[in-house]
Amino acid sequence: MFAKRIAVIGGGISGLAAVHRLVELGVPSSQITLIEGSGRLGGTLETRHRDGFLLERGPDSFISEKPEAVALAKRLGLESRLIETNDQYRRSFIVRDGRLRAVPEGFQLLAPSRVWPFITTDIFSLTGKLRMAAELLLPRENGKQDESLASFVRRRLGREALERMAQPMVGGIYTADPETLSLRATLPRFLEMERKHRSLILAMMRQGQKAGTSGARYSLFLSFDRGMEVLVDVLAEVVPNVRLNTLVEELSFDSRTWRINTESGESFEADAVCLAVPAYTAGKLLDNVNPQLASRLNAIKYASTATINFAYPRAAIGHPLNGFGFVVPFIEKRSLIACTFSNVKFAGRAPEDHVLLRAFAGGALQPDVFALDESTLVARIEADLRELLKIDRKPLFTEVAKWGRSMPQYEVGHLDRVQAIENEAGGLRGLALAGNAYRGAGIPDCIRSGERAAESLVREA
Secondary structure (H helix, E strand, C coil): CCCCCEEEECCEHHHHHHHHHHHHCCCCHHHEEEECCCCCCECCCCEEEECCEEEECCCCCEECCCCHHHHHHHHCCCHHHEEECCCCCCCCEEEECCEEEECCCCEECCEECCHHHHHHCCCCCHHHHHHHHHHHHCCCCCCCCCCEHHHHHHHHCCHHHHHHHHHHHHHHHHCCCCCCEEHHHHCHHHHHHHHHHCCHHHHHHHHCCCCCCECECHHHEEEECCCCHHHHHHHHHHCCEEECCCCEEEEEECCCCEEEEECCCCEEEECEEEECCCHHHHHHHCCCCCHHHHHHHHCCCEEEEEEEEEEEEHHHECCCCCCCEEECCHHHCCCCCEEEEHHHHCCCCCCCCEEEEEEEEECCCCHHHHCCCHHHHHHHHHHHHHHHHCECCCCCEEEEEEEEEEEECCECCHHHHHHHHHHHHCCCCCEEECCCCCCCCCHHHHHHHHHHHHHHHHHHC
């Protein structure tokens, strides 16, 4: 009989996955407590329904290439509710000089895999194309364990490739500064391409990237028929004991037992603790337990992002919306990072003859935009959308979700820092860390993180 008491602190997807895995592993429900500081579970996974529109306030999808989210959905009986992106318009755009330009077919984040679409694109100047083509002749650089995205792209493909393609495409995923973003922690396959094939372009061509896609393999993106919160709702049903609106103030540990102290003055004990919270929150809670571990956790930087949903009648928008959305290079000096055409990307996101746009703002490069008050933020983003998409009237409604300090920044050397954190945490019996701060920021990564944390605590029992 399992007699250990386990507390999971943090009710986002990582914490929910940890609790679910504990139950799967046979830990009695009476021995598990989930503690969440807010009034709801799910963290940034939050879906709202309004006037026939399905609004995602956080992530709207996940990739199937990493199997953990699909595997969890299947175990929860949700496989029939998974939906793929619409197959009619699987492409995206990049803004250049105030106009949306299609990402060339076969272009995968950093480099082209097809010659003619690359030659004919108007995203790059002739000089930029010649510099990128010269990558075919460059030698590989040996000995680099890690470097920034900016350093790598400038070295291999040139400045224009960085500013016009890599920064906006990767920035739309990690909301990061390319000058500090670790390539090894985020896009290691490109380092491997250089090591194995010498040239990225040669590697892409040899690997035969699928024709007809641009920027990402869109068939890999999945969601749920009624939004991402479907996953949260089903996980919540199997969570045994939940304490919402309970802010943990500090932890203490006496080599056998963890004591959890809340801001309301409560105190209770557990034999094991899973911290499924941001690294800076984990650092604060562990400051009295292990100051060095706390310091390492606090060293992980975060960026803040905002998601703004705009609802329109279809007739209001002059652009054909013949893609899934667009990204905006920082050098374009716009207020938004990217925009998804939600009802084009996934079915069931807007009523017939209507459009739902999801814009993103803030991130590491534009903290000043995130800091704007809500009405000013909406006005700035709306002005950009009006110009770029030829919109001739006000939206039917808007909805803003601000996620402060939500995106960990995987800076150069990140994996070494994480290894040091894991080594330090390993010296504390009954402690596991989970979340998007360590070894992947996507939903499958968070699920894997929570499940592995649960498995480690059960093994230790």
